[in-house]
Amino acid sequence: MSDQALQQTLLQRAREFDLQALAEIYDLFSPALYRYAVRLLNDPDLAEECVTETFSRFLRALKSNSGPRRHLRAYLYRVAHNWITDHYRATQPASVSLEEIEDVALDHHDPSPLQVVIGKLASERIRAAIMSLTPDQRQVIVLKYYEGMTNDEVAAAIDKPVGAVKALQQRALAALRRVLHVQSDPAGVLDELRVETGSA
Amino acid sequence: MSYELRRAQRDLLGKAKRRTSRDRMTEQSLGELLDSLYHTPPRNAEAAARGRATFLAEAAAMRDELARRPKRGMLGWLSELVKRCLGMGRLDGEPSASPLDAPLRRVSASLVPGLVATFASMTIVVVAQNSLPNQTLYPVKLWSEDIQLSLTIEPENRLALLIEFINCRVMELNALHQRGESPSPEFILRLEAQINEALQLLNAKSGPDAFDIAAVRALEQLRATITDPPPIVVPTPPARLSAPLSLTPMVVLTRAPVNTVLIHSVSVTASPEQTPTTVATVTPSADTTSALPSSALTPVSLIPVATSVTADGDPVTTTSRTTEDAIRTVGDPVDLGASTPTAVAVTIPVLPTVVVMPQPTAVPPTPTPVHVVPTPQPTAVPPTPTPVHVVPTPQPTVAPLTPTPVHVVPTPQPTVAPLTPTPVHVVPTPQPTAVPPTPTPVHVVPTPQPTAMPPTPTPVYVVPTPQPTAVPPTPTPKPTAVPPTPTPKPTAVPPTPTPQPQPTPLVPIPIPVVPTTVKPAPPLLPVEPIAPPALPINTPVAPTLPILPTVMNPIPAPIFSLEHPEVTATPLPDESVRATAPPTLGPMPDQTQQQGEPSGDK
Structure with missing residues (x-):
């Protein structure tokens, strides 16, 4: 079945x-x-x-x-x-306290609290970028990238044709690039975060 | 040159390669960023089990609740439909069935309440059209009429609408009368305001036709009736007439396809259940126009229809008709018989005579002997050699029931008489004065003048036939000058032997008959026709006749009261008798002052 x-x-x-x-x-x-x-x-x-x-x-x-x-x-x-x-x-937007950062660092056995902060802020930024997508785009991204569905399965799940799923995916990725200012390498995001946090 | 070109191409290719690789890397870096969210902390098994148990418990509770719920009825399905339309049946997270679902839900959420409210309002307005003045929905009816009037600007349409509303008011009056209720002053004011406005529109017309003239008369008569009801005279009812009489006035102003129509009917029934409505439609046809004098055209359109009551309670309708005129009796069609093309303008005073004939319909002429009672005024009766066209009233029962002699009006047309069965005008009057029976047909119908009027608390407003204003008595030729014609004898019937003393004198009402050129037609009446003395056929005799068809007999407004089962007959004023003066559309004497009156409660 x-x-x-x-x-x-x-x-x-x-x-x-x-x-x-x-x-x-x-x-x-x-x-x-x-x-x-x-x-x-x-x-x-x-x-x-x-x-x-x-x-x-x-x-x-x-x-x-x-x-x-x-x-x-x-x-x-x-x-x-x-x-x-x-x-x-x-x-309200989530705020990260120093204690939480230390706890997360201890939980993940990460010796560098800075890396914990950077990683948490990066995750929050990606979450915010995903949440800024339209419902259809978000669902396509989540079902395809996180649930591992194919285009056909996503199309069946959201009751749209495969072409519409592809278009939604392309627009979603473009929107994420625009929001995240993705550079040629993922380190750019970290560099940008370092500049924003003043820790560079 | 070629070197630079090759260099530019190489640069472009290099840029394209770099862009492609950058996009590829961007895609890859974006994937890496998204992968940062891929790994999630493991789910707490205890929390998951707790959530599962909560979910199943809630499901079991809902299943039990649904099992106890009764089956959904019509209202349930209706509410579900409304919920669906309003989008209340969907949960927050339910995906739309189609991309248009959400917009449609928003539109329906705003449209459905409006549609429901509109449907309910229209239903109320439709139901209110059958309401009566003292009922709850009657203001809705008036409100809808006001809206219709306010939205109608064209004078012709507005006039038609006003006449329709006036007819509606008259029918409401009749309904109130039948229910033993009296109209409120606001009702009268509103009716009067509508009449005034209709009269204004009629008088404002540039080229009034016969319909307009007739309508003006009818409306003025109605206004006079509702504003200043005439005195009520209630004669002693016949012994056999025990059922209370009810009056059904109805003014129907319709425009016939050909020319003009004025319909006026008053019906009297012996019981409230029997309310025949007689509608007479008169349309001057071409041959009528050619045969009749010009002045006789307009009044022809006004034909009163009198309906009296027999002793058995059957309504008897007496009407008059012209050539090719259609006289219809709504609800009780009257068989007019074979009609001959004869233009006959006859005005019959609508008299609330009680008992005339035991036959329900008096239209078709019958060869039965007619009780002909000459009026006390012999001057108005031109001797006519034509056979008498009498409504079938030969019953001997009439005599004991009606103390007044029956006046039968034959057509004064010698030549036309055998050809056209002119309507018989039989007006039984409670006249005590016994008139010696005359073998010659009487042209004047004496109107009853009942003097004794019992107190009538609820006068009924009846629209009488258009009132001839200031019409001198018809200059009929002297009876002495005309030799009596040997009419069929059976028509002469002695008056009823039971005359009742009436102090008021009789007012003879001339019934004019318009002679017209008539094509030969088989005589409808079995009465032996009398050859015309000197007038050849197809010769209009109208100019020679003293009484022309234009005569509009005054029809007194009959007033009846349910509280008093007695039949009342309104007195007929002497000056109301009108001769051949053509009606004019000029302002009526009391019209100018009524135009300035407030428009009632509109």
């Missing part, structure tokens, strides 16, 4: 509130959703909360006879994405 057929079957059973099917759905999609949320939130607790809220909204949608019609995975990613977007809107 293909992935799409499996999703259709699970969705059909889930509409009848088959607990077994719902449990299978949770086991099948919650790890990927957690990784997706962690990448964008950089917080395991918030990511877990995001996953819980995503599946709760999915249940309410089934109860009101709405919810996904065909692509269950795309639906769950979209719900999680909306939750993360709302979270970013509601909270």
Whole structure:
């Protein structure tokens, strides 16, 4: 059974509130959703909360006879994405304290706190760049680069043709380059960060 | 030169190679940047299990709730549809089915409430059209009429709209009367304002036609009726007429396809359930125009239709018609029989006579003997050799029921008479004065003058036929000058033996008959036709006739009250009798002062 057929079957059973099917759905999609949320939130607790809220909204949608019609995975990613977007809107930009930097450095056994700061700031900047994309572009980037889907799978997940997926991917990469000022080498980002932080 | 060119090409190729490699490196560096987010910390197994348990518990609770929920009815589906349209059925994260879904949701969120409100408003307005003045939705009806009027600027359309509204008001009056309710002063003011505006529009027309003239008369008559109702005279009702009478006035002003139409009908029924509405449509046709004098054209368009009540409670309609005129009785079609092309302008006073004939329809002439009662004024009766066209009223039951003699008006047309079954005008009057029966057909119908008027709390506003203003009595030829014609004898019937004392004198109402050139047609009446003495066929006799078809008989406004089952007959003023004066569209005597009045509650 293909992935799409499996999703259709699970969705059909889930509409009848088959607990077994719902449990299978949770086991099948919650790890990927957690990784997706962690990448964008950089917080395991918030990511877990995001996953819980995503599946709760999915249940309410089934109860009101709405919810996904065909692509269950795309639906769950979209719900999680909306939750993360709302979270970013509601909270202030994350700030990095020195204690946190030291803890992270100790956890990662990194002797250089500067590298910890640089790495954390770089991750935040990339997250911010990804969050600045449109929902479709973000989903294409996340599903293709982080979930390892092919263009066909992404197209099926977001219910768009393959050509549209390629176009979305190209526009997303261009937007990321424009936001991140990507130079010919990735060290440019670090150099830029060093200049911004005054540690050069 | 070639060296420089080769050098430029080499530079361009080098730039392109460098750009390609840079893009490749950029793509690679971007991938490396994105890979920095690839590695995520491992998920806490305990938190994951806790989240899974929470999810399944919530799912089980929802399943139980759905199992207890009753099946969705029509309202449930409707609310679900509205939710769907408003986008409330979707969750925040549900992907759109199509790229247009989100815009459509936004549009529907703004359109659906408006559409629902519009549909509800239209429903209320439509339902309110059947409301009566004392009902809740009646203001909505008036409001919708005001909006229609305010949106209508063209005078012709506005006039048509006003006439429609006036007709509606009259029907509402009748409905109120049948329900035993009286209209409010605001209602009367509004009706009066609409009449005034309609009269203004009619008078403002440059070339008024017969329809306009007739409409002006009818509207003025209606205005006079609602503003200054005539005194109510209620004669003693016949013994057999126990059911309360109801009056159904109806003014229908419609424009016929050919020329003009004025319809005026008053129907009296013995029971409130029986409310026949008689609509008479008169259209001066070409042959009528050629046959009639010019002055006789306009009043021809005004034809009153009198409907009286028989003793059995059946409504009897007496009407008049002209050549090729269509007289229709709404709800109770009257068979006019074979009509001959004869232009006959007859005005029948709409008298609230109680009992005339036991037959429901009086239109088709019947060869039955007619009770002909000459009016006390012999001057107005020209002897006509034509057979008498009488509404079938030969029943002997009439006599005991109606104390007044039945006046039958034959057509004064000697030549036309055998050809055209002129409508019979039978006006039973509660006249106590016993008129000796005359074998000759009487041309004047005496109007009843009931004197005793019981208190009527709720006068009914009835639109009488256009009132002939300041019309001298028709100069009819002396009866003595005309030799009596040997008319069919069965028509002469002695008056009813039970005359009731009435102090008021009788007011004879001349019924003019317009002679016209008539093509030979089979006589409709079985009554033996009388050969014309000297007038050849196809010769208009109108100029010689003292009473021309243009005569518009005054029709007193009958007033009836449900509280008083007695039949009331309005007195007919003497000066109201009009001869052959053609109607004019000039301002009426009381019109100038009414135009300045406020427009009511509009």
